[in-house]
Amino acid sequence: MPPFSLHSTQTSRGRHHGHGHNTSAGKPPSTSSMMSPATLSGITPYPSSSTEQRGDHGHSEDKYKKLKRKLKEMVERNEKIIDDLERAKKKIRFLRKEKDLLLDRIDNITNKNDSEGNSSDDFSSNFSGSESESEGRSVIDSITSRSPPAAKRQHFTPYPTMTPIQPAKVPAHKRKSPPSSHIIPTNTVLAPPTSASSAPTPSARGHSKPKRNKKPPIARNVRRVQPVERDENGNYKLPAQVGILLVHNLGYVVPDRESFHNDRYIWPVGFTVSRTYPSMVDPNRNATYTCSISDGGDGPRFEIVPDDAPEQTIIANTATGAWTAVVRRANEVRKREHSNSASGPDYFGFTHPTIAKMIQDLEGARECKNYVWQEFEIMQSRTAAGVAAAAQKKLSNLEKMGSANKKPPADGVGVGTSAPRLTAAKISSIPAPIANGKHSRSSDTKRTSPTSSVGLKDDEEEELDEEDYDESNGGRHHDYQGHGSVEGSLEGDEELDEMAEDEEDVEVEEGMMEEEVDEVDDSDRENGVPRNEESMRNGMVTAQRDRRIEQAAEDSEGYEMDDMEEE
DNA sequence: GAGCGATAATAGTTACGGGG
DNA sequence: CCCCGTAACTATTATCGCTC
Structure with missing residues (x-):
């Protein structure tokens, strides 16, 4: 279960809990908080109460409340554990990566000595912010200097026959979604966004023409980004408001799996943003949609949770897929005849220069071999002020009118x-x-x-x-x-x-x-x-x-x- | 091989604030 | 007031993979 959904569940429960216990607020804390999960698990539904329960309704109710409290605690604990696990995984990944890089570097040094002065400036500025990466910087620096230009890299045909993860063919039933919706039930094993249309995976792109070739993807201009506050460690302060998006978590890059990035975007696992958009259930209201990326195994899973209908969580293999579903539903509810088209990367914020840079600044981004490195520059403060103000205005437009425009x-x-x-x-x-x-x-x-x-x-x-x-x-x-x-x-x-x-x-x-x-x-x-x-x-x-x-x-x-x- | 659905990229539209 | 740069949104289009 993705962190956010757990979270939302938990908060709901918290509320529930609060409601349910107004009357018992004055009670002593009791020993409940001391009970371990094991203890809890030993409790059967209406367990020992069999003796008391019949005689005293109040007691069983108390027990029920206690159980609920405990359940809540457990959920919280579980969440923490998951968090810790994620962090640990991240660290492991980073260390493993670092190890590989060091080995690589050693190799490289022994073989050639050409890696001088390139873009280290840019890089150091970009990476000044990652947390445990002061250690990794030099490593990555070396990568910067020895990795081929992104433009060239892209033509490398990164994958083909040997890619271990790519399943040979995606079964038809996975490729084909129900006629009018491509929402993927959570309990369904997701089709990896590989050869299937869904994802712009590098593997898919690597051996085929890009979808559009009017503009060569490489020839990018410097993109201007809004200044985002950083903490004393240089990490971005989150949550950060970027345009109408609120960035909660940037997640972590998965460079070793190609389906987690392509030439344009990196899809970090754990990336979470929220935004306002017309509700899928109530035509008269907006909802806050929490968009996140989780690890779907072979590829990223794009999840969207509306705050007003968390049970209608939408999960898809692509950002576009997920957002198209939302747009379609929102339009249906409003009986609007829009085309229901949506740009997933846009709505997830990947096209937003500021967010793109924040992601690009994550450790590991450099190792995404299909990703074409982009150049960013901080926009002038006066411009930034204007942009921020405009964005704010749009946000308010969005809230009032259902559309930022x-x-x-x-x-x-x-x-x-x-x-x-x-x-x-x-x-x-x-x-x-x-x-x-x-x-x-x-x-x-x-x-x-x-x-x-x-x-x-x-x-x-x-x-x-x-x-x-x-x-x-x-x-x-x-x-x-x-x-x-x-x-x-x-x-x-x-x-x-x-x-x-x-x-x-x-x-x-x-x-x-x-x-x-x-x-x-x-x-x-x-x-x-x-x-x-x-x-x-x-x-x-x-x-x-x-x-x-x-x-x-x-x-x-x-x-x-x-x-x-x-x- | 045509048709279809899904996806992402791109173009166009609307709106905003700042500066000259 | 006009121009500029930017953001958000929507439609269109190119491409791919699957089905028949």
Whole structure:
């Protein structure tokens, strides 16, 4: 069980415990705390109480409470033990690694002597922070200097036939997930993200073309990162707010298994972040999703636990898989017609430069042979301030509006410019030719183009914007605002046992397509105009306008307008 | 080999704050 | 006020592996 889930279980229990024992608060501590697990295990359900229990209800209740207390203690103890175990494992790994490296180094020194001055600066700055690594630094330094440039490394075909971990073929049933969901039940043995599509594993990539080759993955620019506080040992102070993500734990790198990194990302085991996102169960609320990576054996397991429905923990072999499930559910609950697509790396924070650097700074990152080392620089403080402030604002937008990119409506309504524009999502629902008209940035268009040149369109747009604003954003605003309080949900009423079980249970049976239902609903709400259709129109208008502005005299213009009006 | 589903990368959109 | 840099979100697209 992953640490966080245990944790969440535990906290729930804690709450439960608290509720249940208000009355007994004044009781003496009793000997319960002294009882060892062994003692506890000796206790059978309603054990010796058989004599007393019948006569005295109160006694058995007391015993029950005691048992609960003990159970809680044990859970806590268990958690600590797990923590310790993790730490120990980590240390062992590090030491083993170090040993290998030293041996390597010896080899290297005897063979050649070319490892001079390269990027040690960068490195030392990066690694100044790891904890037990003052010892390992020199080792890793040597690696830095002798390892081939990342760009070249990538073409090495790191794996192939000999990779021990890769199972020959992933059985079909593992590769193929249920039609509308790829959530993987916890109790299922996960398909390693290897040859199966799921993971961008280096092994998968090593011998095949990258998914996209428009941009060579190597040619990276220096990425600017926000300054993150470090403690006296140079470790990052956690939890750290990075954008809308709260980084709880960076985890540890598993360099010896290729499926735990690829050329772009490293997936450290234990990595944990949390973020706000629309709830999967309540269309009117947001939830805090705790995203973490656990060791799935052959590859990382990406787990997402919503705080408002921990029993709906989502586990997948890829970040995208996990987040797609969340997005899909969130959209379903809201009857939104988004494409449910989600960028897993994005949502997990791997694309975020600051987080990427924090991960890259972990010990062992250098040894991820397929990983292309990236260069980061701390952004200027004034920029950082702006970015942090903007992020904060986005966070509040997210909380209020369910989307970081939606401004809460201003008090005064007529916010012509500040009224939310059409979202990409809406535009997306237009037929391909239009949606694909990858118009230039609308903001640029707005600035540079003579928008007024299309007088009629402007009026039209105003109207549409207002509609959009009212029904979509305004509505959503009402939905989201004022839900800060934690109500209901799992607060304390549930029986202890169920939680642990449920936690691991990923039910998620996806309903059938809801589009039809959707349309009916919407058409009820709107005057006979299904919302998505309307969005479609809105989207078409904007997309068309932009396109027209860009390519001023196109015949398609009239054609598309006609099309639109026909609808 | 076509079709399909899953995945990740990328492009586009929206929004924000700081600085000139 | 405009420009710039950045972040977040969403749709689209390229690619892969599996099934039929």
